[in-house]
Amino acid sequence: DVKVTQSSRYLVKRTGEKVFLECVQDMDHENMFWYRQDPGLGLRLIYFSYDVKMKEKGDIPEGYSVSREKKERFSLILESASTNQTSMYLCASSLGFEAFFGQGTRLTVV
């Protein structure tokens, strides 16, 4: 059974903290994505990666960075968390057709 695992379901962080969200896939997929989901705004693409060490900005990259040192792992980094980054974060992986999503991390920044 294919699997995309996000390290935390719920996370509470303080403003200004550096936050790491981790995502691991076991399907040997080349493409990995980070989205944030907010009511009425759908799934907005933050960053994606099409290979190890390769990354491209999505539609809302400001305030975020990513790291992909190994094929199976894609990390989202909030350099200095702010309250407007409170959201549901979804990781996904694909080979170009079907994308598989993780269960999401609900991040609250206080």
Add this chain to the structure above:
Amino acid sequence: QQPVQSPQAVILREGEDAVINCSSSKALYSVHWYRQKHGEAPVFLMILLKGGEQKGHEKISASFNEKKQQSSLYLTASQLSYSGTYFCGTDGETSGSRLTFGEGTQLTVNP
């Protein structure tokens, strides 16, 4: 840039039909459709490729008009299990790497 979906929300009675539309301002390589039930991750339904190839769900169909950069998802004889939020996703003109989703359409099927 996100594709645009319409309508934003639909309420149906079991057995009724619905159409969800998706349009993009840029040329598309493919259109993807996903459904997300409350509290769950989005799940793949279907992909429509440039040139007409279609892979996906046996009870839900879709069309892809490459010239108009539009796609429609057709749900016929809806069931209670169809309830959820439907997202269309689009990717780059020449590859399937960059996958961008619309705002979603919330579908509610009542008995």
